[in-house]
Amino acid sequence: MVRLVGSIGAGGVLYLTPLVFHRADFSASHVTQGVALAAVSGTLGRFVSGALLDRGCRASLPVLLAVACAVVADLQLALADSVVAYGRGQLLLGLAMGLYWPAIELAVVLTAGSIGSPRGYALARTADAVGIAAGALLGALLAALGPLRAVYGVDLGCLVWMAWLLLRAPFPAAARPWAAQPQHPPLALGPWLRPLLPILLVSLVATAVPALMQSALPLDLVRGSLQRPPMDEALGALLVGCQLVLLVLIQWPVGRWLADRPVQIGLRLSLLCFSAGAVLLGLSGFSAAAGPWLVWLAQAPLAVGLAAFLPTATEAVVELSPPARGGLAMALFSQCFALSAFVAPLLAGRLLDGQGHGASLWFGLAAATALSLVPVAWIARHQRRNLLAMLTGAADARENQPLQATTPEVLYRFGPSEEGP
Numbered sequence: 001m002v003r004l005v006g007s008i009g010a011g012g013v014l015y016l017t018p019l020v021f022h023r024a025d026f027s028a029s030h031v032t033q034g035v036a037l038a039a040v041s042g043t044l045g046r047f048v049s050g051a052l053l054d055r056g057c058r059a060s061l062p063v064l065l066a067v068a069c070a071v072v073a074d075l076q077l078a079l080a081d082s083v084v085a086y087g088r089g090q091l092l093l094g095l096a097m098g099l100y101w102p103a104i105e106l107a108v109v110l111t112a113g114s115i116g117s118p119r120g121y122a123l124a125r126t127a128d129a130v131g132i133a134a135g136a137l138l139g140a141l142l143a144a145l146g147p148l149r150a151v152y153g154v155d156l157g158c159l160v161w162m163a164w165l166l167l168r169a170p171f172p173a174a175a176r177p178w179a180a181q182p183q184h185p186p187l188a189l190g191p192w193l194r195p196l197l198p199i200l201l202v203s204l205v206a207t208a209v210p211a212l213m214q215s216a217l218p219l220d221l222v223r224g225s226l227q228r229p230p231m232d233e234a235l236g237a238l239l240v241g242c243q244l245v246l247l248v249l250i251q252w253p254v255g256r257w258l259a260d261r262p263v264q265i266g267l268r269l270s271l272l273c274f275s276a277g278a279v280l281l282g283l284s285g286f287s288a289a290a291g292p293w294l295v296w297l298a299q300a301p302l303a304v305g306l307a308a309f310l311p312t313a314t315e316a317v318v319e320l321s322p323p324a325r326g327g328l329a330m331a332l333f334s335q336c337f338a339l340s341a342f343v344a345p346l347l348a349g350r351l352l353d354g355q356g357h358g359a360s361l362w363f364g365l366a367a368a369t370a371l372s373l374v375p376v377a378w379i380a381r382h383q384r385r386n387l388l389a390m391l392t393g394a395a396d397a398r399e400n401q402p403l404q405a406t407t408p409e410v411l412y413r414f415g416p417s418e419e420g421p
Helices: 002-023 028-054 060-079 083-111 117-145 150-168 189-206 208-223 233-259 263-284 291-320 323-355 359-371 373-392
Strands: none
Touching (some): 002 208, 028 323, 117 233, 189 208, 189 291, 189 323, 208 233, 208 291
16 A cells, blocks of 8 residues: 555656656756756665664654655655756655665565565555556646646655555564574675676666656657657657556566566566567657657557566565565665666766657667676576575575575476476
């Protein structure tokens, strides 16, 4: 419920803020620089959130701090009429997102219970998709009616609702099974960080896709491309909303299907879909007649890619992380979103302003996501080695135990179902 309510407000703010300030005659570079500023402040928020979690704080505490920051950010953005005021609002919004994500992701593991974290993440991402789609469609309605900045008022209402839910039923604290055992010294950085590096590398590239969908795609649509004519603002917002509605329809089936399979299957599927969607967006700029239809067609593989990547990548981090470093691992994973949101919009803004179209941006994204299939193979090899070590008794149980369970059949899903091989 917390994720659903929070996503309703965030859907309008994240996807329609570029249109709000495009309407205020901000340049594409200024708009995307604001997104990058949010990513910078989000870095601090993520590590603060991870540190609080690993010190035994309830997972609801960082989320409540995020709510407080987001309230101030919404008020600032709703009234912003200059680049400086816009930047201040984005800094606060980024700090709020940084505090929010590690805690809300780890909360899935802490509350999933008997359903297990793979299905828990599929369900949580479904709530995200429903909320974001509802928020973006509501924003599209506001764009059609006129008062586009009302999206910040919607978000304020959702933030108050989130605070009420969290105060009424707080999330539990993360378990610290090694805190009371002095014979186990703190985990060294290298042994537990090395297995995470491939999934973090993949996430750096893959998380650029939602960042560009929020910042560059709306601007590319309303400005037009090589041959593709500019779209009306309301139609552009509706197209983004339709992608999110499609994500709502497929998130649970795709996530549930992938929950019973190795994480590398979901990662490969998502990267291939991202690459296909980016190619279609790039090709759309070369035709006035077919261009808009290719943009609409691209939303299908992009939605499938998001539905496959978000729960699978988070589950991969859970599987590869020891319990004592769960908060920091989630902070590092969430940091990939921040780094992508910093680099991708800046590059996109420069390309859009410098070239006047987004074709090279989308073709570059297609190449990067295709090349990211290489680290996915590294993840598969690492999990096979880990499984062999566990079966032969050569693994250190403390470093190989997953966050959500102690049974290898949860950590290594090679069969089509729990009853499979």
